[in-house]
Amino acid sequence: MATTIDGSNSVTINSGSVLGITSGTAQASTSGTSINFTDIPSWVKRITVMYNGFSTSGTSVPIVQLGSGSPTTSGYLGSASQQSGSGVSVGNFTTGCAFCNTVGAATTQRGVIVCTSLSGNTWVMTGTGSWSDNTVTTTTSFGVTLGGTLDRVRITTVNGTDTFDAGSINILYE
Amino acid sequence: MSIVALTSDTLVASPGAGQIEYNGQFYGTDSNASRAQMQRLVLATSQASTSGTSIDFTGLPAWVKRITVMFNGVSTSGASNIQIQLGAGAVQSSGYLGSCSRIQNVSATTAAPSTSAFLIATINTNTDTQNGSAIFSTIGSNIWTLQGILWSGGYNAQHMFAGAVTLSGTLDRVRITTAGGTDTFDAGSINILYEG
Numbered sequence A: 001m002a003t004t005i006d007g008s009n010s011v012t013i014n015s016g017s018v019l020g021i022t023s024g025t026a027q028a029s030t031s032g033t034s035i036n037f038t039d040i041p042s043w044v045k046r047i048t049v050m051y052n053g054f055s056t057s058g059t060s061v062p063i064v065q066l067g068s069g070s071p072t073t074s075g076y077l078g079s080a081s082q083q084s085g086s087g088v089s090v091g092n093f094t095t096g097c098a099f100c101n102t103v104g105a106a107t108t109q110r111g112v113i114v115c116t117s118l119s120g121n122t123w124v125m126t127g128t129g130s131w132s133d134n135t136v137t138t139t140t141s142f143g144v145t146l147g148g149t150l151d152r153v154r155i156t157t158v159n160g161t162d163t164f165d166a167g168s169i170n171i172l173y174e
Numbered sequence B: 001m002s003i004v005a006l007t008s009d010t011l012v013a014s015p016g017a018g019q020i021e022y023n024g025q026f027y028g029t030d031s032n033a034s035r036a037q038m039q040r041l042v043l044a045t046s047q048a049s050t051s052g053t054s055i056d057f058t059g060l061p062a063w064v065k066r067i068t069v070m071f072n073g074v075s076t077s078g079a080s081n082i083q084i085q086l087g088a089g090a091v092q093s094s095g096y097l098g099s100c101s102r103i104q105n106v107s108a109t110t111a112a113p114s115t116s117a118f119l120i121a122t123i124n125t126n127t128d129t130q131n132g133s134a135i136f137s138t139i140g141s142n143i144w145t146l147q148g149i150l151w152s153g154g155y156n157a158q159h160m161f162a163g164a165v166t167l168s169g170t171l172d173r174v175r176i177t178t179a180g181g182t183d184t185f186d187a188g189s190i191n192i193l194y195e196g
Helices: none
Strands: A003-005 A011-013 A035-037 A046-056 A062-067 A077-084 A087-092 A109-119 A122-131 A137-145 A152-157 A164-173 B003-007 B019-023 B027-029 B035-037 B041-043 B054-058 B066-076 B082-087 B097-104 B107-110 B118-121 B130-140 B143-152 B157-166 B173-178 B185-195
Touching: A035 A164, A046 A062, A046 A152, A046 B130, A046 B143, A062 A109, A062 A122, A077 B097, A077 B107, A087 B107, A109 A137, A109 B130, A109 B143, A122 B097, A122 B143, A137 B097, A137 B157, A164 B130, B054 B185, B066 B082, B066 B173, B082 B130, B097 B118, B097 B143, B118 B130, B118 B143, B118 B157, B130 B157
Parallel strands: A011 B027, A122 B157
Antiparallel strands: A003 A011, A035 A152, A046 A109, A046 A164, A062 A152, A077 A087, A077 A137, A109 A122, A109 B157, A122 A137, B003 B019, B027 B035, B041 B185, B054 B173, B066 B130, B066 B185, B082 B118, B082 B173, B097 B107, B097 B157, B130 B143, B143 B157
C-alpha cells in the first residue's frame, strides 16, 4: 500500500484501505415520499441508517433500499417483525429492508438498520427499532445482491406514495 | 499546528518501531478520490461486573460516532431491569425514548416505558445473565440512537431493544446500571468499543 503524507494534513492511499466513519447530513423526514443518500464511495463496507421520530402519512411499511446507479427495488430476501405484550408478528418483503411488519399513520419510530457488505455486491441488513409508545420493539433482517457497486441508500415506503411527516434520518458509512 | 512524527526502520528516528504517530486527524483519499477520516477504533478496559450498582465508562473523545457496549455473563443481585444511560459531563437521566422486548417460550413481553434510561434487559430473577451487545450511533446534533439484542442465559430468552435520546452536549460517558440503582452486579464483565 502506498502512503503519502503531505503538508495539508492528508494521507493519500490506494483503494482497499481502512477509512473511518463518515457521517452523512441528517435529513428531516417531514415531507416527500423518499429520502436519498447518494454518492457513497465504492470502498464502503458498512452503512448505518439511523431514524429518530420517523413517521409517515399512511400504513405502508417504511423500507430501506440500496442501489447502484439507481435504487434496487426487488430481490430483497428477509423478514421484519414486531414484538409487544400482545404478541409477535412477522412479515416478508421483497422490495426493500422493512423497518417493521405493519405500521399505522400515527406510528413514530426510532432505531437503527446496519447494512454490511457480505461479499462483492451482496449486502446484509439487520436492525432493531422502537415505536412511539415505547411498547413495541421491531427487528429486521434482509439480504440483497445489487447489480453493481453500491452508491446510494433510499428510505421510502412499500407503496412509494405515503409521505414522510415527522422525524429525521441520517447515515454513517465506513 | 499539527505535528507529524514518522518512525520506521527506513527513517533515522526510532528505527524498528514501524509506526506513524500523528497529533491531529488523518484523512485518507482512495484511488477514486473519495476522502474520509481514517478509522479510529478503541477497545476500552474491560470491567468486571461483580460488584457495585453501576459501571461507568468516561472520558470518551468528542470524535466518537459509534459505541458498542458488550455484555458477558452479566448478572445482578435482584430483579431490577438493566439499563444504560449516556451523558455529557454528567450522566443524563431524562429524555430516553425506546422499548425493550423479551421473547421467551414463544411469547413476548415489553417492559414498561421509561424516559430515565434505555432499558435493555427485563430481569426475572437474580439468576438471569445477559450476553450480547448494545450499539449506539449518532445521527448528529447530540442525538444518539440505540439498537441491540441480548441473550438471557438464565432463561434462554432474548431481549431486543432500540431507542433514541438527545443529550445536552457532546457525549463523553456511558453508564450501565439497574432501574432503581440499588441492585448490585454480581457476575460477568462489560466493556465498550468506540470508534469514529
